[in-house]
Amino acid sequence: MARQQAPRSVLSKACDCVTELAIRHPGDLAQRLAARLSLPLAEARVLCDQLADLQWLVNAGTADRPQWRPGALRQVVRRYGLAGLQEDVPWQQDFAPYFELPAHVARIAQHAFTELVNNAIDHSGGRQVTISMRQTPLQMQLLVSDDGRGVFNSIGRQFKINDPVHAMLELAKGKLSSQPERHTGRGLFFTAKMADIFDLHANGAAFQQRGWENEDWQRGRPVCGRGTSVYVAVALDTERTVDEVLRRYSADGAGYGFERTVVPMKLLTAPQVGLESRAQARRITQRLTDFRRVELDFDGLQDIGHGFADELLRVFSREHPQVQLVPVNMAPRVAALVHSVAEPAAA
Structure with a gap:
């Protein structure tokens, strides 16, 4: 007899929180999921088995006494108010403890995370930022979305650039910052160069860069109705490192000058x-x-x-x-x- 499957909506909500719950509560995960998702305990136990089938969980115990831990798929989703937010705190407390990444990929992830969240804090003019980070057997994936004015509007106000394409051209060059007294315009540029996939959506425009396509910028299909959304994906077996990318854009390839x-x-x-x-x-x-x-x-x-x-x-x-x-x-x-x-x- 086939096992009853949880509805897609319930499964999606479970994926957002199961990684954290499995690490914090390996022995009573079903009870924690039941409370978090307002499910009967029996359905939460079936949900745990279903998540294990989908590689979100691994049972290190027995069927009668499960000891759950995260599987090959991991995910954490959080929303923060931007007022007073410090970008290193969410990384250290809410994200880094729940992933197992190769050391050089973890450093790229931290670089991308803190740079993108700092951009939302300092430049977006918004109230909230939503961060989703996922680990698959092949990739680290990061999505940072704010509800601000949008990066191309920000650039337009500061530099009198009305066309998002022209604004993207300036971002692609690097060293562009609406607050030059506080920033050097490196963050978005180098984050894109460290990624295998980089998508930028804002103000009805979208641009993408793929590491296997000579790192060329291409126009994409916009999906962001408000604010700025940035998606980054890095292969777990990438040979890129933060140090290598920073050095690549020095004049001699050996220093750190941009x-x-x-x-x-x-x-x-x-x-x-x-x-x-x-x-x-x-x-x-x-x-x-x-x-x-x-x-x-x-x-x-x-x-x-x-x-x-x-x-x-x-x-x-x-x-x-x-x-x-x-x-x-x-x-x-x-x-x-x-x-x-x-x-x-x-x-």
Whole structure:
């Protein structure tokens, strides 16, 4: 006879709290679940068995005297008021104790967690933040959502940027902060570079970055109706480390100075909108003087306009010789035009 299954809604609520309850109350988990979810004890016991079948729980005891512990799947969900919140406290008290991550992944998780929650505290203008962290057999997954004004509106107010695409371009460069006296604009940039999957949703816009796609930024489908939501996923077998990523964006790859960046040129394109004008080039070059080396990533572009290339690679380079511009991932026609404007004119 098939075991009765809990309704999907009950199962979802159980997944949000069972990891914490299993660690705190391994011997009387069914009773704790029954109280938390307002279930009869018999249904809570069936629910524990169902969660074990789904890898949320492991019974280290016997059928008559179960001793539950978290399984391969773990999850903690919390909501906090932003007023007076300190981002390290939720991590230390409510999240870190309930996960078993490889040491270098745990450090990435802590970095992402504290940076994203701090952004919500300092920049969102909201009242609450909801944090969900999940461990699967393959990944660490983190979702941080606030109810504030939205990151692209925040950038627009501070920097007079009305288009979310242009705001995302500046975020993609790094060193962008609406509070430069308190922040250096590293948090979101480096968190994205440490992740295998990074999704940013705000103000009716969405952008995503995938570690296996040359870390290019792509437009996505927005799902956030209010505030900002950031989703991060990191493979448990990743070879990335916090230290390696920080060093990667120093000029020599050995220090910790944020001296190098990559500009995703395709981000400014859309159907029937290519890179043609000098105005687009000037938008690309905004704040590039904050860096010593800038890689101009032309991945996915088959053509660019002469005016765009000339303004970017001749005019800007002549005015700012201290900034090394390095075009990468160029299609043949793009490379030919880039070389034609970058090379000195024949005598």
